[in-house]
Amino acid sequence: MKRLDTKIAAAAVVALGAAYLVLSLAFGRSARAEVPPDLSAAAADFGLDVWKAAAAVVQAEGSVLVDVRPEEAWARYHLPRAMSLPGATADQLKAVADRHPLVVVYAGKDEVAQKLVGEARAAAPGARIHYLVDGARAWYLALDLPVPLFAESGPPDGYAEALARVKGWFESPASRTAPATVEALQTLARVNYQPSLLKSGRKAAAGGAKKKIGGGCG
Numbered sequence: 001m002k003r004l005d006t007k008i009a010a011a012a013v014v015a016l017g018a019a020y021l022v023l024s025l026a027f028g029r030s031a032r033a034e035v036p037p038d039l040s041a042a043a044a045d046f047g048l049d050v051w052k053a054a055a056a057v058v059q060a061e062g063s064v065l066v067d068v069r070p071e072e073a074w075a076r077y078h079l080p081r082a083m084s085l086p087g088a089t090a091d092q093l094k095a096v097a098d099r100h101p102l103v104v105v106y107a108g109k110d111e112v113a114q115k116l117v118g119e120a121r122a123a124a125p126g127a128r129i130h131y132l133v134d135g136a137r138a139w140y141l142a143l144d145l146p147v148p149l150f151a152e153s154g155p156p157d158g159y160a161e162a163l164a165r166v167k168g169w170f171e172s173p174a175s176r177t178a179p180a181t182v183e184a185l186q187t188l189a190r191v192n193y194q195p196s197l198l199k200s201g202r203k204a205a206a207g208g209a210k211k212k213i214g215g216g217c218g
Contacts, residue, residue, distance in 0.1 A: 036183070036186040036190070037051070037186050037189045037190055039051050039052050039055035039056075039182065039185060039186060039189060040052070040055075041053070041055070041056040041130060043128060045130060046114060046117055046118070046130060046131060047110065047113075047114065047130065047131050047132075047133040048104065048130045048131070048132060048133060049133050049134075049138070050132065050133075050134075050138040050139055050142045050143070051142070051185055051186075051188065051189040053104050053130065053132045053133075053139075054139075054143070054166065054170075054185055055182050055185050055186075056102055056104065056130065057102065057104055058169060058173075058178050058181045058182055058185070059178055059182060060101050060102035060128070061101070061178075062100055062101050062102075063100055063101060063102035063103070063104070064083055064096060064100045064102075064103055064104075065079045065080075065081065065082040065083065065104050065105075065106070065132075066082065066083050066085050066088065066093065066096060066103055066104070066105045066106070067079065067082045067083065067084050067085065067106060067136070068085055068086060068087060068088040068105060068106070068107045068112070068113070068116065069086065069106075069107055069108045069135075069136070070086050070087075070108075071084060071086050073108065073136075074086070077136055077140065078136065079106065079132075079136060079139050080167075080170035080171065081170065082106075083096070088105075088116065089116075090116060090119035090120040090122070090123050091123060093105065093116060093117075093119075093120035093129065094120050094123045094124040094127070097120065097124050097127040097128070097129050098124070098127075101128060102128040102129075102130075103127070103128065103129045103130070104130050104131065104132055105117055105129065105130070105131045105132070106131060106132040106135040106136055106139075107131070107135055108135065109135075110131070110133060110134065110135065113131035113132070113135065114131055116131070117129050117130065117131045141194055141195060142188070142194060143163065143166065143167065143188075145195060147193060147194060147195055150195035150196070151193065151194075151195055151196050152196045153196075155193055156191045156193060158187055158191075159187070159188070159191055159193050161184075162184035162185075162187040162188050163184075163188060165180060165181055165184040166181055166184050166185055166188065169181040
């Protein structure tokens with residue numbers, strides 16, 4: 001009798017699992033897609049992708065973004081409320097870290113940012129100093145470019161709302177809550193809806209090449 005009950009229970013679990021899978025597929029979701037991405041930034045991490053960098057800035061009150069590119073590059077495009085510190089030295093970055101709990105640096109090249117962060121960390125052990133991988137370009141493509149104009153498919157459900165919430169926080173942090181903004185970033189990271197390919201011209205000729213969006217952010 002016990003063996004029969006165990007078989008029935010096992011069959012019920014399998015049936016429930018199958019039903020969940022069918023419903024998930026019917027709604028265009030999967031069990032894996034429901035798990036929010038981990039956007040936490042470990043203190044030991046040197047480079048952060050755009051989602052982790054944005055989440056780190058949102059969660060650490062008083063954090064700062066530091067742009068070490070030339071002034072003309074900052075004037076052309078920079079991250080929201082980023083501090084311009086052209087050609088910053090490790091000592092300058094250490095001074096910034098002394099006043100802020102978390103610093104995210106970005107440069108024209110990742111090698112420059114990585115080297116600077118390494119030197120600044122050596123000068124200020126324990127300071128939370130990171131760099132944004134792929135710099136301003138990564139931020140521009142993920143959060144600032146009007147993606148629907150440059151994508152082969154329309155935005156997924158929830159994308160526009162999540163993007164608006166994140167951009168709203170960076171425009172006016174005091175008016176937005178950090179947990180809701182991080183949740184919005186998790187949504188954006190999960191769907192990863194970014195520009196795909198642009199056709200050169202109205203119609204691509206047979207065998208014609210497509211070109212990627214460069215961003216032009218220095």
